[in-house]
Amino acid sequence: MNKTTWSVPLFVGVVLALNACATLSEEECVTSDWRRLGETDGASGKPISFVAEHQAACSKHGITPDAAAWRAGWDGGITTFCTPANGARLGAEGGYYADSCPLGLKNGFEAPYYANKKVYDARQRRDQLRSRIDVLRYEIDEIRDDDEERREKRREIERLRDDLWDAEDDLRVQEDLRYERFADLVGR
Known part of the structure; x- marks a missing residue:
């Protein structure tokens, strides 16, 4: 395969991938209720820096988002995300946390999140x-x-059984620690 043959599909793939990364389309940039979008982003745990993603997407279309309205919405939305119960749920599901909770809400969310x-x-x-x-x-x-x-293979199974024993012990310890600290959020 010569250089031209594979470089065109590669270029098209890169362009498509870059466009897929955009958080908003041109129409969404024009019609968005920035406060509501910020509230939605906050409620889903997006960090405060996420507005930069919208700014980058919209600047490609010559549109400037209303960052102040987005921030006002985010401030409201993040309070619904950063609750102890939501931290417990997200941690129990193995969900990703973007370190997005503001200082006043951080410990209430993070302690049950990390325990779970x-x-x-x-x-x-x-x-x-x-x-x-x-x-x-x-x-x-x-x-x-x-x-x-x-x-x-039998020797490998024996080694893995030792690891499994340790893993089961670690699981019991983590469950006990979580229960001791967050019995009201665990629902055992």
Whole structure:
């Protein structure tokens, strides 16, 4: 494949990818209720710097967003996002947090978020180890004549069982810590 043959599709792909990154279309830049958009962005946990994404998208169309109206909306929206219950929910789901909560709301949101996120991460680790052990057991059953390969897979299972034991212990510890601090948000 010569340089011209692959460079045209590459260029088109880059242009499409850059346009896909834009937060707003030209029509949205023209018709947006900036206060409501800021409120929506805040309520979904977008950081205050997210207005720059809208500014960049709209500047491509020669439009300047109303940053003051967006900020006023964001200030209202972020208070609905940065609640202890929402932090607990987002952490329990393994959701991403963009460090967007203002100082006055930060601890109330982050403490249950991180406690639940640690439980989520520990559970993910445990489940990955269980899955790997299951795959190895299946592979052992499929091996017909190679005793050395079978022994190696059994040794790997033993190593993984030790890791699984540690992962299960870590999960119990994280669940207990979370429950001690946030029993009212856990609903055990």
